[in-house]
Amino acid sequence: MVMVIDTPIDRSSDRPAYKQIADRLRELIDSGRVRPGDRLPSESELMSETGVSRATARRGLGLLINEGRAVARTGEGVFATGQPKRLVNRDPARTLTDFREMVGAHQLQGPNAPAARNQGFDYDVTLRTLEEAPVGPDIAKHLGVDEGTIVFVRRRLVRLRPTGSELAFRPAKLADSYIPLEIARGRIRDERTGPGGLYARIEEQGHALTHFREELVFRMPGPRESHLLRLGQGVPVIQHTRIAFSGERPVECFRAVLAGDLHEFEYRIDAE
Amino acid sequence: MTAARANRPDAMVDPTRDRPVYKQIADWLRDMIESGELSPGDKLPSETELMRRFGNTRTTIRRAFSTLAAEGRVRAERGVGVFVKEVVRDDALVRQPYDRLARHHYRDEGRSAMYIDALSQGLGSDAVRQDRVQLDEVPAPERVAARLKIEPGTTVFRRRRRIRMGELPTQLSNAYLPLDLAVGQLREERTGDGGTHARIEELGYPLTHFVENLRVRMPDPYESHALRLEAGVPVVDLIQTAYSETTPVECFTAVIAGDRYVFKYRVEAS
Numbered sequence: 001m002v003m004v005i006d007t008p009i010d011r012s013s014d015r016p017a018y019k020q021i022a023d024r025l026r027e028l029i030d031s032g033r034v035r036p037g038d039r040l041p042s043e044s045e046l047m048s049e050t051g052v053s054r055a056t057a058r059r060g061l062g063l064l065i066n067e068g069r070a071v072a073r074t075g076e077g078v079f080a081t082g083q084p085k086r087l088v089n090r091d092p093a094r095t096l097t098d099f100r101e102m103v104g105a106h107q108l109q110g111p112n113a114p115a116a117r118n119q120g121f122d123y124d125v126t127l128r129t130l131e132e133a134p135v136g137p138d139i140a141k142h143l144g145v146d147e148g149t150i151v152f153v154r155r156r157l158v159r160l161r162p163t164g165s166e167l168a169f170r171p172a173k174l175a176d177s178y179i180p181l182e183i184a185r186g187r188i189r190d191e192r193t194g195p196g197g198l199y200a201r202i203e204e205q206g207h208a209l210t211h212f213r214e215e216l217v218f219r220m221p222g223p224r225e226s227h228l229l230r231l232g233q234g235v236p237v238i239q240h241t242r243i244a245f246s247g248e249r250p251v252e253c254f255r256a257v258l259a260g261d262l263h264e265f266e267y268r269i270d271a272e
Numbered sequence: 273m274t275a276a277r278a279n280r281p282d283a284m285v286d287p288t289r290d291r292p293v294y295k296q297i298a299d300w301l302r303d304m305i306e307s308g309e310l311s312p313g314d315k316l317p318s319e320t321e322l323m324r325r326f327g328n329t330r331t332t333i334r335r336a337f338s339t340l341a342a343e344g345r346v347r348a349e350r351g352v353g354v355f356v357k358e359v360v361r362d363d364a365l366v367r368q369p370y371d372r373l374a375r376h377h378y379r380d381e382g383r384s385a386m387y388i389d390a391l392s393q394g395l396g397s398d399a400v401r402q403d404r405v406q407l408d409e410v411p412a413p414e415r416v417a418a419r420l421k422i423e424p425g426t427t428v429f430r431r432r433r434r435i436r437m438g439e440l441p442t443q444l445s446n447a448y449l450p451l452d453l454a455v456g457q458l459r460e461e462r463t464g465d466g467g468t469h470a471r472i473e474e475l476g477y478p479l480t481h482f483v484e485n486l487r488v489r490m491p492d493p494y495e496s497h498a499l500r501l502e503a504g505v506p507v508v509d510l511i512q513t514a515y516s517e518t519t520p521v522e523c524f525t526a527v528i529a530g531d532r533y534v535f536k537y538r539v540e541a542s
Contacts, residue, residue: 012291031492086487214537218488218508218530219359220344223306236488236506236530239359244541260488260506267537269482271375 005041009050015233017052021060023233029069029080030234030261036082040070066167067232067261085162086264087121087172092214092240111197112158120163127191128155132181139178142243142253152184153177154198157228160262171229172263175256183207183251198252199244207246215241216265221257229259236260285326294335297326301336305345305356316346316354344504357502360531365437366392367533373469373482384467386435389533399438404498405461406432409451416448416523419513429454431468434498441499442533445526453477453521468522469514477516484512488530499529506530 005024009017025041028034041049046057061078064070068084089112116123133153140147154177159169177198179188187194188201199209217239221231231237242254285296304310317325322333337354340346348354371377372388387397410430417424431447447468449458457464458471469479487509491501499507507527514522 030489088485209541211541212539214539216486216535216537217360218486218506220504220506234490236490238486238488263487265486267369267484267486269369269373269484271373271479271481 005046005049009052017050018056018059018063019233021046021050021052021057022063025060025064026067026069026232027234029064030083034080036080038080039076040064040078040080042077063232067170068162068165068167083261084170085120086262087116087119087160088264088266089240089258090115090266091268092242092265116160117163122161122163122169124159124161124169126157126159128157130154130189130191135178139253139255142241143178143180143250145180150181152179152181152189154179170262171259173256173258174225174228175254178253178255180251202244202246202251207249207251209244209251210247211245213243213245215239217241218260225257229257231259238263238265240265285328293326293328294332295339297322297328297333297336298339301340302343302345305340310356312356312358314356315352316356318353342503344502347502357504358531360534363393363440364531365389365442365533367535368392368537369484369535370537370539375479378466378469379473382465382470384469386467390437393437395437401436401438402433403436404432404434404444406430407459407461412448415511416525419511419523420448420450420520422450427451429459437532440532441529443526443528444495444498445524448523448525450521472514472516472521477519477521479514479521480517481515482512483515484510486510486535491527495527499527501529502531508533508535 005021007024009020011017013020015023025034034040040061043054043057043061046052046060047054050057052060061070061072065072065078069081070078071081072078113123113125131153132150134148134150135143135145137147139151140149143149143151145151156175157171158173158175160172161167161169179198179202183202183205185205186201188198193201203209219236219239221229221235221237225231225237229237237260238258240254240256240258243250244252244254285293285300287293289296291299301310301316310316316337319330319333319337322328322336323330326333337346337348341348341354345357346354347357367389372385377383377385377388383397386400390397390399408430409427411425412420412422412428414424416428417426420428422428429449429451431449433445434441435443435445449468453472453475455475456471458468463471473479488506489509491499491505491507495501495507501507507530510524510526510528512524512526513520514524
């Protein structure tokens with residue numbers, strides 16, 4: 001079992017030593033070199049291999065346990081459990097076509113909450129901000145407006161936890177909706193957008209939704225995303241963009257950044 | 273603190289510090305990228321500008337650039353300069369899963385899904401190349417067995433290959449077929465017009481639908497090398513099952529370079 005942490009801990013780095021320890025062990029687990037059930041180095045072994053204090057070693061192992069990559073067994077040690085369980089996003093835009101039937105109080109949760117619960121996850125959504133802000137080049141292109149145009153933005157954070165576990169919620173997804181100002185009226189600016197959610201409110205303004213375009217890009221996170229999602233070093237993300245159209249006109253752009261080790265997308269594709 | 277450092281007009285490196293000068297210069301450039309002062313696609317200051325600003329040799333500046341390139345943050349364009357890397361390459365292919373697997377392509381037009389991807393970049397079918405082809409019978413890996421609804425370890429037919437679009441590798445794939453389907457041209461290096469899906473239908477299994485799962489992860493060293501991936505580029509781990517009604521007939525897995533494809537889907541609202 002004993003594995004050597006080859007790369008020494010860099011004391012001069014901005015990255016705390018306990019996170020570096022977690023990074024090394026995470027890489028071993030995610031690459032499969034350490035398999036589920038393998039015992040990870042103990043606190044004492046980490047201390048003698050890397051020269052860190054017991055507190056640092058403990059914090060490093062604790063980080064992996066919180067991520068769902070390892071589990072502590074009293075008297076036996078800490079064992080790898082493999083990658084955390086992933087939430088499967090099934091046909092994301094298609095589930096939206098039911099939005100007109102969506103009723104119920106928990107509108108902030110959005111259409112994904114019931115599916116997450118069915119997969120055995122506790123699903124927590126918080127509203128980060130509601131604001132007017134200028135759009136960058138990417139979102140501007142999707143909305144068909146000039147870069148820097150002010151739009152209304154709803155920013156949310158989704159956190160996940162396997163149901164029944166004692167672990168803390170993990171930040172899992174940043175989800176932002178960008179709406180042109182002339183459409184962002186009434187309840188669209190409220191914390192709770194009401195039955196049917198954002199799309200129902202947009203339709204009520206006279207913009208019947210005709211279709212959605214979705215894009216997935218697979219990349220490394222930027223520093224802000226890494227920080228907000230508390231991502232370990234080297235954990236990539238999935239960038240999910242969805243644009244709602246009323247005929248030729250884009251009426252909303254949704255942009256989500258999802259932790260790559262907690263999510264999976266599934267699409268059913270008909271042969272016709 | 274880092275943003276302030278980047279904005280200081282006459283940033284100096286401190287040769288008396290323990291940290292090597294080339295790393296300090298790399299730090300300064302990295303701050304500009306992380307703070308957003310330099311965005312994807314932007315050109316970094318030239319070697320000459322940086323030599324002047326920091327009073328250092330060209331070798332030291334180049335080492336700073338190499339450090340950032342090894343982190344996957346920049347790419348060098350010979351004769352032009354060093355640029356902040358884009359998330360997705362300019363010449364990335366568009367993969368439209370709802371379209372590329374459609375029957376009219378493979379049955380009527382004789383085009384497999386790979387060729388449809390090539391068309392998205394205005395490339396002809398001759399741009400799609402396959403190499404490192406390996407045909408054999410192997411025990412089905414767990415994920416594959418589950419989708420084919422067979423016992424793990426059951427022998428299946430496997431076609432492995434690497435796909436390139438022109439010179440650039442784009443994916444490494446494994447296609448698994450139950451042995452009773454692996455007959456005729458399906459066992460050959462080239463499966464003919466319309467590819468595997470057309471051949472499977474000819475055997476009497478009309479394809480009704482596919483289920484495709486996508487994950488992202490970092491590549492292992494073999495994948496990095498075979499796909500000629502630059503540092504810091506993740507891969508898409510794709511598994512796709514082809515169904516004839518409720519019968520799974522093929523399980524396909526692929527490792528796709530993350531910066532060479534954008535996945536696009538269009539869905540009607542009702």
